[in-house]
Amino acid sequence: MDKKGFSQHISQQYNEELEQIINRVMTMGGLVEQQLETALVALVEGDSESGERVVTSDYRVNAMEVELDEACTHVLARRQPAASDLRLVLAVIKTITDLERIGDEAERVGRMALHLLEEDRRRSPMGEIQSLGEQIKKMLHGALDAFARMDAEQAVKVAQEDIKADAQYDAIVRHLVKYLEDHPKSVPPVLDIMWAARSLERIGDRSRNICEYVVYFVRGKDVRHTSFEQMAAEATGDRR
């Protein structure tokens, strides 16, 4: 592993432990990305097999979170990390919480997809939902990529993509509200679609959280609850 930015240790084994943890986060991230992809196929294409698969696979994401949490606790207890190593372990602990919740949201999307009939799907703004889904997939992938390379500047770029995701989500809600006003008999399926869109928007928020942990690791600065401008200034080291 190179360019990860955590200190190189005299103990080869310690290095390997930290490397393994990062690798396992990436494996968990890959599984969560796959869950999101499958949930979107279920929602947009109405593929019920995909819906079932998302719903029945969430336990794997949960198990990975628990295992990784244990591995981090183990490193904290035995290696007593300091400075960037400590920040790395803390960033991992927070990241896996968000990944697990992203898995939950993907499961919700899959569950909503299973409720929908083909005619519900035809009458929905599925093109817009697919665009939102693509944007969210891009954000999650970008956040995991920034995490893998511990690249603070990329993390800021990905976090800023949330503005676009929020705008897409708002437009979908507006369309669905209008549709509900005109088609009061379609309330349950339209609400299912609304909940699914909401879950996608939340996955964007959580991808943004992961980006914030990357900046925290690289710069040692907590950028939660700050503006995009402040986050960008911290990420480039340009602190005003």
Added chain:
Amino acid sequence: MDKKGFSQHISQQYNEELEQIINRVMTMGGLVEQQLETALVALVEGDSESGERVVTSDYRVNAMEVELDEACTHVLARRQPAASDLRLVLAVIKTITDLERIGDEAERVGRMALHLLEEDRRRSPMGEIQSLGEQIKKMLHGALDAFARMDAEQAVKVAQEDIKADAQYDAIVRHLVKYLEDHPKSVPPVLDIMWAARSLERIGDRSRNICEYVVYFVRGKDVRHTSFEQMAAEATGDRR
């Protein structure tokens, strides 16, 4: 401090640091409870001043989270805690994340309340929403109490209250769906009420998370993603 269950240290200062952290979590918890209470007054009674207050006070909860996270990192770096002390610090790190998100949900409830007109409120199942709100307040208070006393058995009891909260939430959604079908012109306010109820339900989920961290601290066992029965067995030490 007594009965907290973390080891007594030779260093008086170390004990004080851990105590201070717990006390600050309780202060943060108190503020979040107050935010929830204020949000409910805004929603149920239509008090717009309360709504404004929740929305403009969330930054205080956020600031507390960042400060407490820093204090925990400081203890991890300088004191290199092990065993129950380490579990305590990790339980705090996770608890404050949930408390911060509870603050966000309370803010959302306040924001939805500000959108509603008096007539929207009159036509809503406000009695049921108030009952759900009371249940959620009870859960949050119980979770914080279990945390303050590090009482695993109480934590399990509080977590089990989530079953009731979920049932109350489901009933509210069913009523609102029926109402929407009959009153298509009321879509936006009814959706606002639905989002607010959803936020309350989520606060219940997060209170349950806090209970799980209490069991983790006391028993050293991760009970996330397990059944209530397994959680209860772990909390009482009755492991089958």
